[in-house]
Amino acid sequence: MxxxxxxxxxxxxxxxxxxxxxxxxxxxxxxxxxxxxxxxxxxxxxxCSCWMCSQKTNKDGFPHSQVIQLERLNSQLSDYYSEEE
Incomplete structure (x- = not known):
């Protein structure tokens, strides 16, 4: 060794x-x-890498993976509120 x-x-x-x-x-x-x-x-x-200061996010929008994640969260919320009624 x-x-x-x-x-x-x-x-x-x-x-x-x-x-x-x-x-x-x-x-x-x-x-x-x-x-x-x-x-x-x-x-x-x-x-600063927060979403408000990040130039890339402000210019190009969220990455595809985050857009899909946000859509899933919104659909889960809408399902949750529609079940309550």
Missing amino acids: KPHQKNRSRAYYRHHRRRVIRRKAKIAEYNGWYVPSNGYFAKGKVH
């Missing part, structure tokens, strides 16, 4: 972490967001 060997050095990981943080900080600066320190950008996303 081979001993555990690292493929990449610490400098490699530091470089890419700095690169990603720099990119996200530029996005935040462009949008005018207040950020106390750049460490907030070490992980995670910079954009």
Whole structure:
């Protein structure tokens, strides 16, 4: 069995972490967001992915799978309310 060997050095990981943080900080600066320190950008996303902010959903509508799911939910609701009467 081979001993555990690292493929990449610490400098490699530091470089890419700095690169990603720099990119996200530029996005935040462009949008005018207040950020106390750049460490907030070490992980995670910079954009909001809610349905109101997502450009793709607003432009193209919901994906086909979600349209079908919404239709099923609406039919279940209509069936439920028609059974009560």
